[in-house]
Amino acid sequence: DKTRGNERILIFATDEQLQLLFNSTQIFTDGTFDSCPPFFYQLYVIHGIEFGRQFPCVFALLPRRKRNTYVKLFRYITDNAIRLNTVFNPTRIMSDFESGLKAAIVAE
Template sequence: MTRLSASDHWHADGTFKVAPKLFYQLYSIHGHIHGRTFPLLYAFLPGKSNDIYSEFFDVVQQHISKHPASITIDFEAAVSNVIKQKFPSTTVTACFFHLKQNLWRKIRDLGLISLFLDDSQVRIQLKNFAVLAFIPTDHVIEEFERLEEESLGSIN
C-alpha cells in the first residue's frame, strides 16, 4: 500500500473470468511509479454494486497516506460514482480501450458486424465514433450528431 500511496495515477479495473466461484470478480489497481505501471493491489469482490465498491475503497483509503491525482477506469457507473465520492479531488478518466470495446459491442448488438467488415466506408464511419473521446466536451453532442447523420447515410 506504500507504493499505491506513492503513485499519482492509478488504473483500476475488474476481471470476471479468473475469479473463483465464491467471488464475482478480481478487481485490481495498477499504479505509475518512476514512469512505469505496476499491479499494486488485487481484491476478490462478491459483486459490482455501489455498496461493494464503497466498502472496497473505504478499506483502500484506510491504508494509503494520500489520494491519487487521477484514476483511469472503464465505463462502469458504480465505480465512477464511488471514486468521485471517496476521492473528490481525484480526476476520474475513462479508458480508451474500454470505449473502443463498448463501440464494438454496440456494432455487434445492432447486427452491423458483416457490414462493418465488408464495407470500408461503413468501417471508417463507425470507427470515427471513437474520436469523440478527443473532442472538447462542449462539442461532443454536435460532433456525435454529425457522425450519426453521416453514418446513417453510409449504412442506408
C-alpha cells in the same frame, strides 16, 4: 475462513504495494470476470505508477459490481493510507468506468 456470503470481499496488498499506490498520482483499475474463483463475481486490480511503469498494487475479490462494494474497497485503501501516515489522493484514475465504480470514487 469458512465464511460464505454474498457480501464477502477479500483484499490482498502488502504495505510496500500500498505505499507505491499512495505515491502514485495516476492509478489504473480493471476487473476481470473470467479468472475469478467461485463465490466471487470479479477479480479487481488497482495499479500504481513508479519509474514510469505500471505495477499491480491491490488485488480484490469482489462479490458484485455495485457502488457499495467499491466504496468498501476504497475505504479499505483510505484506512490503510491513514495507518501508514500518508494519504490516498490520486489526481487521475483510469478505468472502464462502471456506474457503481464512478459513484464510489466520487463518494470516497
